[in-house]
Structures are given as C-alpha cells and as structure tokens.
Amino acid sequence: MSDSTSKSEYLIGVDLGGTKILAGVFDKNLKCLGRTKMSTKAERGVSSVIERVGHCVRDVVDECDLKLDQVRAVGIGAPGAVNRVTGHVIFAPNLKWQNVPLKKELEKDLGVPVFLENDCNGCTLGVYETELKGKPRNVIGIFVGTGIGGGIIVNGEMFRGFNHTAGEIGHMVLQIDGPKCGCGNKGCLEALASRTAIFKRIESAVKAGQKTVLTEMLGEDLKDLRSGDLRKAIRKGDKFVDKVIEDAAEYIGIAIGNLINIFNPEIVVLGGGVIDALEDEMMPIIIEVAHDFAMSGTADGIEIVASKVGDDAGILGGAVLARRESK
C-alpha cells in the first residue's frame, strides 16, 4: 500500500496513434515504471477507441502494481488538431475523428484528471524537458514516421498558435509539383520524406523492375517492410535504397534550412521511427543540407540533433504534459 506522501504521485503518458495505443506509468522524476501497447482499431468507432485507451491505462497501472487513485494525472497525445482548453480532438484524419470530447470522456471513465495535446507537440515537450533539460528557449521538434509532424517551443513554452494547430511542419510545401500528399496538396515534406513516402517510392520502383536486396529479404510484395529493413539493405550495399534514403534526408534538411531562415531556433531535434532506425545514415546529410539552405550566418551555433528517447517520446511527452498541467 502506498503511504500518504506517495499517493497520487504517478503520471501516465498515453500515445494515441492511428494504429496503436501506448501507455506508460512514470514516477515524478519521469522514470518509466512500465508500458503497455494495444492496437487502436479506429474502424470500431470513437467510443470503442476511447474505451480501449481507458483499458490500456488500467492495464499499465495494474502492471506496475498500482491503483488509479495513485495517479496524479494522465497526459495524452492525439494525432491531429486538438483544443487543449476544452479537451476536444478537433480533427484527426487517421482516426477519422472530428470534435471528440476526449478529455471529458476519459476523465469520466478513469476518475483522474486528463490533459490533451497534439501528439508531436507532446513528443517535443517530452524531449524538451528530459533530453534538453528545459534549457534552450526556442526549439523545433520534427518527428518522422508514418507522417511527419512537429512541435515548436518559444520562450520555454509550447507554441500552439491561433487555432491550436501550430507545428504542422510535415505540411510545408517544398516542391509545388511534387508527389500528392494525404492532406490534398502536392509536394509537402510529408509526401517527400515520411515512411509512407519512402515505402511508396520503393514499392513503385520495384514494380517497375528495380533490383534491391529488400525483395530478397522480404519477398516481391514487400508487405512486411519496416524502417529497420532499409538500414539493413543499406548496410548490405544496396545503392538504390541508399539513394532513396539520401533523398529523404535531403528533403528534411531543406525543410530545416527553411525553418532556420524563418524561425531561427536554438536547436532542432529530430525523432520518430524513421530517424530512430536510420539515424547514422540520415543525420549527417540532414545537417549538411540544412546548413547549405540556411542563409549565411543564420545557422551559426544552431544544433541539429537526433533524440535518443525513441518510441518512448509520445508517452514521455504525455507524462511531462500531465506533470506540467497538474501542478
């Protein structure tokens, strides 16, 4: 049993994604005590997904031999535009959600305060408070996975903008006549350098007869392709995969050059599955190209680094949010 001083001191971070829900229990020093994972099953509808989030939270609390009344707050990152004041998910295309009162529903279910944030804002906040120790004043976080999202910290605080949607770095157009993006535009960073974009390019090249060790590893249909396989292919000397990843890294570098010209942050931190798997291959190119595209003198002393928190960025961000907001 917990004594009175330890009561309600645990924090839960939840990473609600289009395909999976991750939940983690953290102590007040942001040490992770346990994690659970569950598929989202967005196709079952809003109430079902909210129920699954609640389920996931109860499971991880139980896994850590705790009870819900020992939890101070839950912080949750959702994949879309959120209104953190009302606690609504305004728009989340991957979940097919519009105007869902996630905070209210989860608080009703769990009986614990719930705080909501955009997923990439959450990841940025998590990296900011743990890896960067909250020191730099102005930071941009960029997360490269299925899509590409970001978060902006100004003067040590999350910058959300007028409609709470700031940080959609993946939808910066870099190539007006470029490939079609899920958002409806063409040539967004996300359509050029996300995992989805990289896989699409590889699949259509293979269909057109391109040789690659990936098909030897995974079969012609490449249906189980993961970011880690790309790293393996490059290390086996696959020039084609190497070029695809080099191009993606260049696009990310140009986007960062743009952001340095416009926003001039102190540090740009990158994360997400693609960067986690291909850090060694991509980061040197990203850094070089970003410096090439930033105007003379604007990038001096600005750091461009890969985060080390990996898959935990989302749940860590949720925990940081829970700690910040429940103070």
Add this chain to the structure above:
Amino acid sequence: MSDSTSKSEYLIGVDLGGTKILAGVFDKNLKCLGRTKMSTKAERGVSSVIERVGHCVRDVVDECDLKLDQVRAVGIGAPGAVNRVTGHVIFAPNLKWQNVPLKKELEKDLGVPVFLENDCNGCTLGVYETELKGKPRNVIGIFVGTGIGGGIIVNGEMFRGFNHTAGEIGHMVLQIDGPKCGCGNKGCLEALASRTAIFKRIESAVKAGQKTVLTEMLGEDLKDLRSGDLRKAIRKGDKFVDKVIEDAAEYIGIAIGNLINIFNPEIVVLGGGVIDALEDEMMPIIIEVAHDFAMSGTADGIEIVASKVGDDAGILGGAVLARRESK
C-alpha cells in the same frame, strides 16, 4: 522655440535600403511631420553611407523646423541581419556590409540615441503598432519588393530567434528545382515572386518573342519598368502580364499556407512595393491559395490583409522602434 515639455519628444524613423535612404520625423503619436529621401550610393563604401544617413536625418529635422536636441531617438531599419543589442549590421548583401557598428557611428554623428532593427522586422513593427493597434498576439508581416522579407511577432513582441535573423520568409524554398535565388539556393519564394523575379520572367519572355503592351508603353528594353506598369498592363487586358502576376500571387499564397500550417498566426499582413501597386490583382488570389494550402481547420478566422501604410512602412517602423526602445 520648443518649451520644456516638448523637448526631445520627436522620433525619427530611417529606412536604409540598397538604393535609397528614407527618413521621417514623427510626433509621439506617430503622426508623420515630414520626410526626406536620398540615394544610398552603397558603392562609395560604409563611411560614406553612414554619413549620408546622418545627412538625411539632419535634413528632415531641419525641414520640420526642428533641431536635433528635440529628437528623442532615431530608429533605423537596415536590409540584412542585425544585432540590435550591439547595434551592428552583421550582414547586408545589398549594401555589401559586414559587421558594421551602425548604431555607434550614427550616435557619434548625431548625438541622439539610435536603435537598429532588420528592415522587415521594422516594417512589421510599424504596421503592428499603427494599423493593427498592437492587438493581435501573433502576427507575420511579409514585404514584397526588390526582395521578399518578413517579420514575426510572438506574444506582442518582435521574435528575432537565436542569431537575430528570424523572419527571412523570402528564403523559404517552395520549389526545390526552381529558379536561382540571390542567396545561392533555388526556388526560394524571393526567386519566384519578388519584383526582381517578376521582372526577370517578363524580360526573358519578351526577348523570346512574347507580345505585351509593356513594350508599347516602355519600349523593347523595358528598362524603366515599375510595378505600377504591370497594373496598367493588366487593366489594359494584357493576358501575359496577368498570368505572371497570378503566378507570383499563387507562390505567395502557398508560402502563407505553409506559414499557417507551421506557425498559425492570428493575422498575416502584406506590404511592399509589389503589393502596394497590385493589391487588387494579387490579394484575392493570395488569400484563396493560402486557404487551399493550409490544412483543414488551421486557417479558420486567420486574417490575410494588405497593409495601407505603403512606402511609409519602413520609416514608421523606425519611429515605433525609437519610441519602444527609448521608453
């Protein structure tokens, strides 16, 4: 003669450009009492230009029947990266300046406090305090002239970033393989939609045989071409010029869509010679395209407007800077 209460209450704004220097005297309510203009003659070197700025300030003060000891402060916008703390112009390619102690030199010359800012930051500040009455919290200013520059206001304050260079919106790459930009990259907004870019496109089309009323108006070499001539040509039904301006407006609209996705400001305000001359032709396209390129829900309620201050933006910005900094 001024009485003791009116002593040192006047503000001077200076707009130091690559080709001309503008100076204006303002009262404490930012009413303009007089203006002077002088060519920059950057080719004569740093000391000569600084001397000319001093000359221009003395002239406008005299023009308004005032004396320098009635001036509270001078605010000056310079075309490049500045360090407003040390008062150095770090880098100004149009002037061929590097690390020039402009504040110190001008203060020595004039005996009045001098405050320095990047020109487009100054223009944004001027528009913000006068037209927008300092009300919106987050604003982006975009100025389209020979080049394209911008300024960002966050929480009511100028946002300068780590190297004091934030706001270089003209050097956002929109078209990776696009036309060469003065900064060395390709496809920057400035290389697609500045007056320089527009004129280049017209001149090379005319050389290639394109028919336009501009050559009837100005002769085959188009050497006296100005933004206002483009408006006249469009109003005379010139489809070619209409298309060139439509394209430039589209590029600016895409850039604003990007900025809404990334930064989500409350208002985007446009100015500069090209917008001043072609507001009716360009603004409807800019607004429509920006909304098309902003993600669903992100642009709701965000205003995109043309400034009404025209050529005065720079000197007005200087006066606002002088008032803010000398408080």
